[in-house]
Amino acid sequence: MPEPLSNLVVPDAPEEAQVPAPSQPEGQASPAIKVFTKIARDMPVSRDHPYCIKADPNGPFPECFAVLSRRAFIKYRLPRTPWLGSRTGHLYRFVYNKITKDRKAIVWLHRLVAKCPKKKFVSFKNRDERDLRTKNLRLISTKPKPRLPK
Numbered sequence: 001m002p003e004p005l006s007n008l009v010v011p012d013a014p015e016e017a018q019v020p021a022p023s024q025p026e027g028q029a030s031p032a033i034k035v036f037t038k039i040a041r042d043m044p045v046s047r048d049h050p051y052c053i054k055a056d057p058n059g060p061f062p063e064c065f066a067v068l069s070r071r072a073f074i075k076y077r078l079p080r081t082p083w084l085g086s087r088t089g090h091l092y093r094f095v096y097n098k099i100t101k102d103r104k105a106i107v108w109l110h111r112l113v114a115k116c117p118k119k120k121f122v123s124f125k126n127r128d129e130r131d132l133r134t135k136n137l138r139l140i141s142t143k144p145k146p147r148l149p150k
Contacts, residue, residue: 045131053077053109055085066091069133072113083109089129114139 043049047065051073055064064085068076083091091109096102110129114122114137123140124131 045128053083053091055091056082059084061085061087061089064089064091064130066109066130066132068113069135072132072134076109076112110137113137 045067046052047054049067051068051070053066053068053073053076055062059082062085066083081093083093086092092106093109095105095107110116110122110132113132113134116122116139120139120141121143123138123144125136125138128136
């Protein structure tokens with residue numbers, strides 16, 4: 001049996017004219033993206049995290065921030081409506097009624113990420129309320145005591 005060739009070479013051609021090996025199949029991420037995602041997943045919760053949403057600097061509590069998963073970060077990082085910080089460290093924004101424009105509702109980021117219905121509450125598995133990665137959130141039926149951030 002003939003041995004398979006690792007790099008196909010065109011006869012009578014210089015070494016630079018080698019045919020490149022087929023690239024990765026479509027739909028798979030490159031190794032560099034996989035390494036970056038793994039590094040971001042293992043990073044501690046801080047304002048320097050690549051998937052961190054910071055509170056509006058002109059808002060009431062500008063030191064607030066939240067770390068999200070990559071998918072949630074892409075979905076909720078809308079720059080036109082800034083997230084505001086609360087005294088408990090959570091991020092929220094105001095939503096207005098499109099028709100009457102007079103009703104103002106508060107939307108909490110941790111409830112959006114967890115897809116929490118109205119009669120449920122969000123609990124944090126590692127007790128860090130700034131860590132909004134999906135693996136850290138769970139839905140519960142009783143309201144937990146709020147913890148002030150350190």
